[in-house]
Amino acid sequence: MIQHSAPAAPASSATAGDVPATLPRIALVGVHGFGESHLANLxxxxxxxxxxxxxxxDPNPPETGALAGSAAVFNTLDQLLAAGxxxxxxxxxxxxxTHAPLALAALAAGADVYVEKPPVASxxxxxxxxAAAESAGRLVQVGFQSLGSLALxxxxxxxxxxxIGDVLGLSATGMWLRTRSYFKRSRWAGKRSLDxxxxxxxxxxxxxxxAVATALNMAGAHTVADVASVETDLYRAxxxxxxxxxxxxxxxVAGQxxxxxxxxxxPEQQRPSVTVHGTRGEITFFYTEDELxxxxxxxxxxxxFGRTDLLENLLAARTAGTPLPGTxxxxxxxxxxxFMCVLEAxxxxxAPREIDAGHVSWEGDGDDAHPxxxxxxxxxxxxxxxxxxxAELGVPWARxxxxxxxxxxAGHPVADYQDGSGIRAVSSPRPYLHPVRTLAGTVVTDHQPLDHVWHLGVGVALQDVDGVNFWGGRTYTRAAGGEYVWRPDHGSIVRTGEPSAAEGKLTENLAWNGPDGAPILTEQRTWTWAAVGPSAWRLTLDFALxxxxxxxxxxxxxxxxxxxxxxxxxxxxxxPECSGARVWTPSEAGESAVHGSVTPWLAWSGGFTEGTSDGGTDVGAVRDGGEAGGAATLVFVAAADSTDPWFVRVDGYPGVGQSLAWDxxxxxxxxxxxxxxxxVLIxxxxxxTEDIETLINTQGDNS
Incomplete structure (x- = not known):
């Protein structure tokens, strides 16, 4: 480890050397690890x-022949600076x-600094x-090499x-693998603090x-003043x-x-990337390869694209210790x-939450093993x-x-009420129920699934309320030639006032607000729920717009x-994803037959074995009292005077609705x-069919 210590006798009798003043004189602190890349570049x-x-x-001197020319070798930066x-x-x-104390020492001595990432630890x-750099009038370059890319x-x-139209947001993804040996390479590896x-x-x-630094740059966030908030969701395997x-x-601060x-x-190393998502297209930057x-x-x-070397950029920005105007x-x-706002958050x-071992597999042996x-x-x-x-997605190993x-x-949590406040704006935030469970604990709802991240459990949503989208995602319009397009038309549904709650009943008043926050609709919504027997319960939704x-x-x-x-x-x-799904009405069966039909009830049955539509049992496993597996039947019962057709999807994704405005x-x-x-009977x-008819008739509730 390189340490900032009191001046001591140099490890070498050489000084920092006399060189022509026309060339900048460079010292490297730390010659191993990434320091080897710096040696090659130098x-x-x-x-x-x-x-x-x-x-x-470096306390561990470089190998013989690693240095060209007459570079002096020291154990510490203090020794190097004292030698002059x-x-x-x-x-x-x-x-x-060590970044902060070493940078402060170099700046105090009058040197410009190139510091590897992250620049400091707080x-x-x-x-x-x-403050030290500003006081000394020195330059400090941070080693985020990707910021030298000519693609930016x-x-x-x-x-x-x-x-690419209006920017909807940015995302950075990185999927790497690191073995046990990676975390054994030094005392500080994998540590939040040390001593x-x-x-x-x-x-x-x-x-x-x-990935983080490049994404922030692409989002136009550079300084501390550019960041409004940082939220973290941290885990470790x-x-x-x-x-x-x-x-x-x-x-x-700019709203991105x-x-x-x-x-x-x-499972395998992949190229990290940053994507700008727009209403008319996307920009994806594979920053390790400067590919756009x-x-x-x-x-x-x-x-x-090519890339400007950050050391060359630093040298161009200084002349005899004075910053060069225009560079x-x-x-x-x-x-x-x-970036420091992110690090500080x-x-x-x-401390990161440990991912339960049941959701992790180890590949390889010994120090070459990786989770x-x-x-x-x-x-x-x-x-x-x-x-x-x-955590917001409800991943089973998340907090x-x-x-x-x-x-x-009777002590069984059968549905959780979410207010939707954490939902992204273009998914039309709104209250909804998720997860909804059978009495045995099988989860029969999904939210923010990969295929339609604006699908939110059970609730009320409309795509066109006087031109405002309260459904989420793209909007279907005739003006776009009968296509779905992104428009800045997303509304939100929020509670107003305190709800009225009683056993088995919740009544709430809601405001349907447009993109400008002005209310377009008011809604009174009532949920009622009751047991139907030892293995079934009833959920009723009444709403008035x-x-x-x-x-x-x-x-x-x-x-x-x-x-x-x-x-x-x-x-x-x-x-959620459902195996062996079957959908039927009193007279028809299958998606094509029941979609658009007007019938007293519609049933859906199957095995809810994967929890969500993410493609794996572990991804969809349910926490907090729910079970990943279980067969269940849902019976959607229309009001006695209803003429609204059923909206049904089975093959593309699993969903059932009652269309308020069919055509x-x-x-x-x-x-x-x-x-x-x-x-809905759960x-x-x-x-x-006979079981369903008996269940409905026994309850006598078609309202």
Whole structure:
């Protein structure tokens, strides 16, 4: 470990050497690990006549022949500086916890600094080094090499040109694998702190820090002042202190949302990337290879760019210790402020939660073994699409987020009430129920599934309320030639006032607010629930939609806008992945036969063995009292006077709704609310038609 200590006698009788003043004099602190890459780069630049490497410092001296020329060798930076003269630039490729003291020493001596990432181990250290650099009038470059990519100006130009439309958000994904030996390479590896000193090693702060830093740069977040908030969701499969599988969500002052989903527990190493998601296309940057992929309706464009070496950039920005006007550092310390906001949020967060061993497999032997989190690739994709944390997605090994409320029957939690406040804006945030369980604990709802991340359990949603999308996702319009397009038209549904709760009943008032926050509709919604027997229970939803103002409001759907058979909207129930799914009515069976039908009831049965639509039992396993497996039957019972058709999907995704506006809009008039009611019987096991009819008739509840 390189340490900042009191001056001591140099390990070598050589001094830092006299070299021509026309060439910058460089010292490297830390010659092993990534320091070896710096040695190779310094040799290249010295051969090109761009600099002189005058000294190195490392308690473990470099191997014979590793240094070209007459570079002096020291044990510590203090020894190097004491030997004099002070180098023009000091490069720090040392353990994280040494960056701040070594940088302060180099700056105090009058040198410019190139420090590897992360620049320091806390926000307090960042402010201290930043102040020292400003006071000394010195430059500090941070070793985020990807920020030297010539692709970044092209990305900014593409965004500003409008080629990908309006930016919906950004995501960074990294799926690497690291073996046990990776965490044994040094005392500080995998540590949040060491001997009481902050280290803050981890997937987002070190191993895949470039993904975070590059994404922040692409989001226009550079300084501390550019960051509005940072949320962390940290986990580990390795026996370490630090996180190895995490989601970081950053919201910028400019209004962008960046979701970083990163792991060191992937089944195989993949190229990390940052994507800008737009309404008309996407920009994906594979930053390790400087490859840019721009996808729009016109097709795909791929291009590989060059990269400016950050040391060369630092040398160009200084002349005899004075910054050169017109040349800026590509990775200046002040511009690492946004990254430091992320590091500080991780540093101050609770210790990462250990991923239960049942969700992890180990591959390889001994020090070459590495953990693989089951289904991690699908989870990372789902998190980035939904801009959600693992906890918000309900991943079984993630920390539990308490619901706003719970529907309970004789001690059995049968449904959790979510207020939707954590849902991304373009998914039309709204209250919903999830998970909904059978009495035996089988979960029969899904939320934010990979195929449609705006599908939210059980609730009410409409895609066209006077032109405002309260469903989420793209909007189907005639104006777009009968296509789904992204529009800035997403509303949100929020509670107003305190709900009225009694045993087996919840009544709430809701406001349907447009993108500008102004109410368009008001809703009174009532949930009632009761046991039907030892293996079944009943959930009833009643809702009434009224104009918020004094004029009529049109309630529509893709079907009412011209999409044949696409009349979804109103009550909707998103089911989880289901094996052996069967859907039927009193007279017909199968998706094509029952979709669009008007019948007293519609049933769905099958084995709910995978929990969610992410493609794996571990991904879909249910926590908090639920079970991953179980056969169940859901019976959707229409109100006695209902003429609304059933909306049914089986093959594409599992979902059932009752269409409020199948092929024509419904008008909500002032003083005349649009009222709907539906009852769902949730039963363990597979029921037949006779069982269903008996169940319905016994209850006598078609309202």
């Amino acid at each position: 040799a290249r630049l010295e051969e090109a006549g761009a600099l002189h490497l005058v000294a190195v410092a 003269p002070v180098p023009d630039v000091v490069i720090l490729a040392t353990p994280i916890q 926000m307090a250290q960042f402010q201290e080094v930043l 100006p092209e990305i900014r130009n593409t965004i500003e040109s409008g080629d 009481g000193i902050d280290v803050v090693d981890g997937v987002a702060t070190n191993a895949l820090a470039h 390795n026996d370490t202190q630090s996180d190895d599988t995490s989601v970081i969500r950053v919201r910028t 949302t960046l979701l970083c989903a990163l792991t060191l527990c992937a 992929v721009i996808t729009t309706a016109d097709g795909e464009r791929r291009e590989t 800026r550092l590509l990775s200046a310390l002040p511009d690492a402020g946004a 991780i540093r101050t967060a609770p 693989v989190v089951h289904g991690i690739a699908a989870l990372i994709e789902r998190a980035t699409k939904a801009q959600a944390t693992f 539990s987020l308490p619901p706003v409320g719970t529907f309970d029957l 009224s104009p918020a103002g004094n004029r009529p409001v049109s309630l529509g759907s893709p079907g009412s806008n011209g999409r044949v058979g696409g009349g979804y909207g109103g009550f909707f129930w998103r089911l 024509a809009p419904v008008i909500a008039e002032p003083g005349a609310p649009v009222r709907r009611s539906v009852t 039963a363990d096991g597979i029921l037949g």
